[in-house]
Amino acid sequence: MNPVLAIVAPFLAAFTIPLFFVFRKKWVGTAVILFGVLSALTALFVAAGGEAVTVMGGWQPEVGIALVVDSLTTAFLILASLGFSASLSAAAETFGYGPWRFYVLFFLSWAATNGIILTGDLFNLFVFFEIFSVAAYLVVAYPPRSWQAIEAGFKYLIFGTVGALFLLIGIAYAFMATGQLNMAILARVLPRAPEATLSVVIGCLVVGLFIKSGTVPGHFWLPDAHSSAQTPVSALLSGVFVKVSLYALIRLAFLLFGSADDRVFFVLLLFGTVTLCLGHLMAFQQEDIKRLLAYSTVAQVGTIVIAIGCASSGGVTAAVYHAFNHMAAKMGLFLVSGVLAEDRASRDIAQMGGLFRHRPLFVLAFCLFAASIAGIPPLNGFMSKWFLLVAAAERGALIPAAAVVAGTVLSAAYYLRPITAFFGPAETEPPHHRPHPVTGAIVALLALLCLVLALAPYIGPLKEGLLAVGRDTVNGARYIERVLR
Amino acid sequence: MLPISYGTAIVVFCIGLYTILSKRNLFKTVIGLSLMEGGVLMLITSSGYVPGGVPALLPFAGGEPVNPLPHSFTLTAIVIGAADVALALAFIIKIHRRYGTVDIDKIRGLRG
Amino acid sequence: MRVHRNLQRLGALGLSLALGWWLWQGVTISPFQGITGPAARYIHGTARDTGAANVVAAILFDYRGFDTLGEASVIYTTVCGVALLFAKRRYRRSSHGLSFIVKRGMALLVPFILLYASSIIVMGHLSPGGGFQGGAVMATVTVLFCVIYGSSFEAARVSPKVKETIESSGALLFTAIGLIGLVTGGAFLTNSAAGFPRGMMGHLVSGGTIPLLNIAVGMKVGAGLSTLFYSMVKILEDPTESSPPEV
Amino acid sequence: MTMTRPDNLSLTMIALALVMTGASSLFAGSRDKEGSRRDLVPLWLFCLFACLTALASTWLSFIIGLELSTLSLFTIIRKGDEATSRLYLLAQLAGASVLLFATSLGSSFEGNLPLGPVPPGLFPLFVIGLGVKAALPGLHFWLPRTHSQAPTEASALLSGYAVKMGIYGLLRLVGDPSPPLLLLGIVMALYGVVQALLQHDAKRLLAYHTISQLGFIVAALSTGTPLGRTAALFHIVAHALFKGLLFLSAGSLERLYGSRDLNGLGRAGRDAPLLFGLFLVGASAIAGCPFTSGYVSKIVIKSALTDQGQAVLGLQLAGLGTTLSFCKFGYYGFWKSSGDRPEPRGFLGRQAYGAMALLAAATALVGAGPLLYPLLPLPEGTLLAPKALVDATIPVIAGIVLFALFPGLFRPRHKDVADVENALAPLGRLLLFPLTLLRLSHTGRLRAYIALIVAALIAIFHSL
Known part of the structure; x- marks a missing residue:
């Protein structure tokens, strides 16, 4: 299957939903579901199709815009389609199909996500990042009735725009120095650029992606956006959006920066460690459960950045594996906490007493996901943490590795607070109750995914696939050869 | 010629950055963002400069055409920037309705 | 307080200057050695590959047409989002406009503006211009409607649903052309290789898909920008809401 | 988990685990409260994980078993005292984390560190990690409180078997x-x-x-x-x-x-x-x-x-x-x-x-x-x-x-x-103070945030 279809399918959804609204209002819901299934299936088929390179317009890679499917792309396509499908189902249950514009934005962000993952062209990457970000600001601000949503959306917008500007500067300098935009060709010619230009290119791209992914010092928007957005959107933000920016970081780090200097990876290790510590320490102090989860996401972003900074195939394997684990667990956490917060009509952890009696299965799922995020064996979070530790040890990055293991204790400490509250004595007033069958099903599937992922290192094909992602990604020459063949 | 244009672009960029960092009015923040973007676009466009070049319209009458690729980037980036600004202004309208102010330092309900 | 603010400004200045210094360091100014890379290919191959006379248009809509799809989608996203931000509230539309003279003058001007916009759109592959520029000019018509006749007239003339339809149709048209290229030419957005007529260079019908894509983008941008303006103006026309922000 | 053919040491530990859990569950079952049958599940889960730990052939699987047994004991101790169980869990997790860190230093993607003596450079880390479990002086801060506040069957298991798992690790470690x-x-x-x-x-x-x-x-x-x-x-x-x-x-x-x-x-x-x-x-x-x-x-x-x-x-x-x-x-x-x-x-x-x-x-x-x-x-x-x-x-x-x-x-x-455990609360307060500062630094001021980003960018330029 042509890779471009993975981008076109959600685009088609976004372009046709308004027409459905104008002409056949009743069909909007059906269309959303159908297009959701279609988009997910297309992406999965593209992922299953194996390695492929296609150039828009049938030109040579240098002339047109290339889309590249390799193992890293495959992994992230699967991650994105899982995350988007889960979030779409939850959103359909939470919002209904009335706010059709929300779904338009949703599909636009899906298309842009797949575009970022697939594209092999630096400027095209920027364009897709813009669609992605604009859609992200707006889904964060939906519904625009609460002041938190508006403020968070606006702050996200300012941060995102500044980040996009830095990305644009980086791309502009790379283009000015080489006249090329295809990433494979750039990987060949960029190292010949003068030292100062190279540092501008790398610095601006890295900082731009830091802002987009929520790495310190660009993390300030993340807790606001995650905690203010509606539950399905928070899950999506944490599960997919943050990962997409990290995908771009992985891709660019090993293609463009890898040849340049080891110092880039040192910078990644440094900022990753700071992010990890800050995320854990801030999460430790939160009273609001969604804000706690959001800061925990910051910490996990730091973990993945550290994994990238290990600059080895093992590190990339750990990063991808951890991205999957965090997607499964954190989406589950956000969905569960959304349901529980709705029951108590409050996001304050202190108000959440007695919810275990009320919704035992959701609370148990929360415990599972929390244990997975904290890295309690033998769950998936522990497995990826182990991969990361080994990669860090091989690289000799002892302080980041120590920060990661210390983070385990801290995160266990702060996840114990809501869990203690859930199991604790009940409030006097009975909680609200609304059945959440779809969310429940998604949470169950995510829990299952966590368990499957925990077994991944013991399932031959999965393990081999994970290791192959690392090997292929680190081997920039292979990518270049495949694109330019 | 070329250094001047690059220098101007960077100066415009810096003015934009300074505006963002020092002005409290949200509209000025957005203006700063636009200025920064303008600076970057000037930089990109300058890189397509060809001494004595003609517009890249076929047939190239009277000499070497300028590099058309930066032009197309600039067009794309302008549109994207315009979209960003429009969105930012829409958000400012909403913020003003909620907070009754456009002072950036007073819009900090979310912190910690 | 004042000292604090001055310090802030000083810090801002320092940071800006430092960043500017690094950016300046990074600029490589080498003597011009001719255009290299893909740009050279674009300059020399446009006539042969696409049949368009405007190289920039050929890059935008053929070589890198995918970027343009993305760029148009950014606008689409913004329009959709602004409409979402201001949705769900009944705003009072103003129906009083400016004076009769202005209204008559506007009525006379409208056809010419539309004609001009159309020419910019359909000649995009021949001369500077194209879908974005033409679409923007097109949108000025509705903006003028709003300003001169009031937004309720504008809403009655070109209802939001019509704009929605035009916008989405333009986007769909773009995608459909791309998909035709995929089916017949083997790659998304394939132009002449997919059988679109290249035509004679300089003629109106030339450049294969480029004029079609220009029209699609024109629809998208024209309708999108007018929706954008309408969404934002309807809130400001509400007297209860329109206390101008103090600056 | 990678297992090994059990030697005498492992077999002894397994037998001990069975006896201790049996006695504890007998004692717990005699309590005149309802629901005691369900209370026995974590006890026997602990036994299972303890046996897995004793059978581990690499340090990694040893740690996995250790943490799992910690978790099951945690659920028992919770019934005695909530705060104590948290102290127990966090202390044990900290120990296991040090152990995990040390193990990762000795491992590679090709092979895990086998259970047994380790390179001399890692020895102190291992001793610290196992020392939390085995309550070496200074690292014993969790033990008195946990043992005294836990339900009796958990105290017996803790003292009878859980701390011995750390000793078992030390036995394997010291050559x-x-x-x-x-x-x-x-x-x-x-x-x-x-x-x-x-x-x-x-x-x-x-x-x-x-x-x-x-x-x-x-x-x-x-x-x-x-x-x-x-x-x-x-x-x-x-x-x-x-x-x-x-x-x-x-x-x-x-x-x-x-x-x-x-x-x-x-x-x-x-x-x-x-x-x-x-x-x-x-x-x-x-x-x-x-x-x-x-x-x-x-x-x-x-x-x-x-x-x-x-x-x-x-x-x-x-x-x-x-x-x-x-x-x-x-x-x-x-x-x-x-x-x-x-x-x-x-x-x-x-x-x-x-x-x-x-x-x-x-x-x-x-x-x-x-x-x-x-x-x-x-x-x-x-x-x-x-x-x-x-x-x-x-x-x-x-x-x-x-x-x-x-x-x-x-x-x-x-x-x-007084003991080390009394120092925990003041120490925690001391550590919390900078945390509060950290939180206060997230002021919500957009301009400060952007200035920080620009400063970081300049710093990155310097370091590249």
């Missing part, structure tokens, strides 16, 4: 003689005894004795010789059995009189003579009276340490303290009757007695076993040699005499004695 570890062991043995003498809470007293007895084991295994390892293993088993028995009898006291405070007890000897008898079995074993399991294991430990005269002296001192403190426990807990002591409020079922009888029988068997079957690599007749008998009797006799001479000196106090 060569390690003088620092020997010193640590002696310090542990003495420190535990001194603290135990000052306690008035029965379970807390026992908890400190756990530390002290672990000191004996650490001292034995630090020799690295086969004899030392055997001695350590033997004492692991002996200590698990008699300490489990003692914890269960302390728990029985609590169940009977609703209090663990030695100031408020004293008539159990007459109300429940069988309980007193069972306690005496345990107490004589821990004090090392001849022909008990404690006697045998201490003899073996001392013979493993023959060339370390000062160490043996230290251990003798610790033995003296042990006797003193159990005289105190027995006297104030069971015998010092006075009219104003409260009537028993609770009731001990057959199952509870059965659990204690099981452990008492096992203790007796272990004590008698080496006499019947020459299992231990000791010269013939060592156990009955006069020197050994004298060595073992001196602390016991001296302890009893001392206690009889100065009974006032060892009267239970009313105040708790």
Whole structure:
């Protein structure tokens, strides 16, 4: 299957939903579901199709815009389609199909996500990042009735725009120095650029992606956006959006920066460690459960950045594996906490007493996901943490590795607070109750995914696939050869 | 010629950055963002400069055409920037309705 | 307080200057050695590959047409989002406009503006211009409607649903052309290789898909920008809401 | 989890886990509350994970088993006291994290670090990681509180088996003689005894004795010789059995009189003579009276340490303290009757007695076993040699005499004695202060945030 279809399918959804609204209002819901299934299936088929390179317009890679499917792309396509499908189902249950514009934005962000993952062209990457970000600001601000949503959306917008500007500067300098935009060709010619230009290119791209992914010092928007957005959107933000920016970081780090200097990876290790510590320490102090989860996401972003900074195939394997684990667990956490917060009509952890009696299965799922995020064996979070530790040890990055293991204790400490509250004595007033069958099903599937992922290192094909992602990604020459063949 | 244009672009960029960092009015923040973007676009466009070049319209009458690729980037980036600004202004309208102010330092309900 | 603010400004200045210094360091100014890379290919191959006379248009809509799809989608996203931000509230539309003279003058001007916009759109592959520029000019018509006749007239003339339809149709048209290229030419957005007529260079019908894509983008941008303006103006026309922000 | 063909060490640990869990679940099942059957699930889960840990062939799977058993114990301790269970979990997680860190340093994607001696550079990290579990001095901050606040069956398992998992790790780790570890062991043995003498809470007293007895084991295994390892293993088993028995009898006291405070007890000897008898079995074993399991294991430990005269002296001192403190426990807990002591409020079922009888029988068997079957690599007749008998009797006799001479000196106090755990709260407050600053730095001021980003960008430019 042509890779471009993975981008076109959600685009088609976004372009046709308004027409459905104008002409056949009743069909909007059906269309959303159908297009959701279609988009997910297309992406999965593209992922299953194996390695492929296609150039828009049938030109040579240098002339047109290339889309590249390799193992890293495959992994992230699967991650994105899982995350988007889960979030779409939850959103359909939470919002209904009335706010059709929300779904338009949703599909636009899906298309842009797949575009970022697939594209092999630096400027095209920027364009897709813009669609992605604009859609992200707006889904964060939906519904625009609460002041938190508006403020968070606006702050996200300012941060995102500044980040996009830095990305644009980086791309502009790379283009000015080489006249090329295809990433494979750039990987060949960029190292010949003068030292100062190279540092501008790398610095601006890295900082731009830091802002987009929520790495310190660009993390300030993340807790606001995650905690203010509606539950399905928070899950999506944490599960997919943050990962997409990290995908771009992985891709660019090993293609463009890898040849340049080891110092880039040192910078990644440094900022990753700071992010990890800050995320854990801030999460430790939160009273609001969604804000706690959001800061925990910051910490996990730091973990993945550290994994990238290990600059080895093992590190990339750990990063991808951890991205999957965090997607499964954190989406589950956000969905569960959304349901529980709705029951108590409050996001304050202190108000959440007695919810275990009320919704035992959701609370148990929360415990599972929390244990997975904290890295309690033998769950998936522990497995990826182990991969990361080994990669860090091989690289000799002892302080980041120590920060990661210390983070385990801290995160266990702060996840114990809501869990203690859930199991604790009940409030006097009975909680609200609304059945959440779809969310429940998604949470169950995510829990299952966590368990499957925990077994991944013991399932031959999965393990081999994970290791192959690392090997292929680190081997920039292979990518270049495949694109330019 | 070329250094001047690059220098101007960077100066415009810096003015934009300074505006963002020092002005409290949200509209000025957005203006700063636009200025920064303008600076970057000037930089990109300058890189397509060809001494004595003609517009890249076929047939190239009277000499070497300028590099058309930066032009197309600039067009794309302008549109994207315009979209960003429009969105930012829409958000400012909403913020003003909620907070009754456009002072950036007073819009900090979310912190910690 | 004042000292604090001055310090802030000083810090801002320092940071800006430092960043500017690094950016300046990074600029490589080498003597011009001719255009290299893909740009050279674009300059020399446009006539042969696409049949368009405007190289920039050929890059935008053929070589890198995918970027343009993305760029148009950014606008689409913004329009959709602004409409979402201001949705769900009944705003009072103003129906009083400016004076009769202005209204008559506007009525006379409208056809010419539309004609001009159309020419910019359909000649995009021949001369500077194209879908974005033409679409923007097109949108000025509705903006003028709003300003001169009031937004309720504008809403009655070109209802939001019509704009929605035009916008989405333009986007769909773009995608459909791309998909035709995929089916017949083997790659998304394939132009002449997919059988679109290249035509004679300089003629109106030339450049294969480029004029079609220009029209699609024109629809998208024209309708999108007018929706954008309408969404934002309807809130400001509400007297209860329109206390101008103090600056 | 990667498993290995079990050797004698693993098999012993598994057997011990089964016995201890069996006794604990018997005791827990006798509680006159509903839902006790469901309470048994985590107990047996603990047993399962403990067995997996004992079977692990790499350090990684050892850690996995360790953390899983910690989690299952955590769910039991939660029923006793919420805050204590959190302290326990976090302390254990911290230890396991250090261990995991150390293991990752020795591993690679090709192969995990096998369970066994590690490169010398990693040795200290491993000792620290296992030390939290095994309550090495300074790292024991969680132990007294956890042991005393946990439900009795959990205390018995904690002292009887959970801490031994750390010791088991140390046993696998130490291949060569390690003088620092020997010193640590002696310090542990003495420190535990001194603290135990000052306690008035029965379970807390026992908890400190756990530390002290672990000191004996650490001292034995630090020799690295086969004899030392055997001695350590033997004492692991002996200590698990008699300490489990003692914890269960302390728990029985609590169940009977609703209090663990030695100031408020004293008539159990007459109300429940069988309980007193069972306690005496345990107490004589821990004090090392001849022909008990404690006697045998201490003899073996001392013979493993023959060339370390000062160490043996230290251990003798610790033995003296042990006797003193159990005289105190027995006297104030069971015998010092006075009219104003409260009537028993609770009731001990057959199952509870059965659990204690099981452990008492096992203790007796272990004590008698080496006499019947020459299992231990000791010269013939060592156990009955006069020197050994004298060595073992001196602390016991001296302890009893001392206690009889100065009974006032060892009267239970009313105040708790300070320990490392008391430093935790101030330390936490000290650490929380910068955290508050960190949180305050997230002011919500957009301009400051962007300035920070630009500054970071410039810093990155500098570093590139």
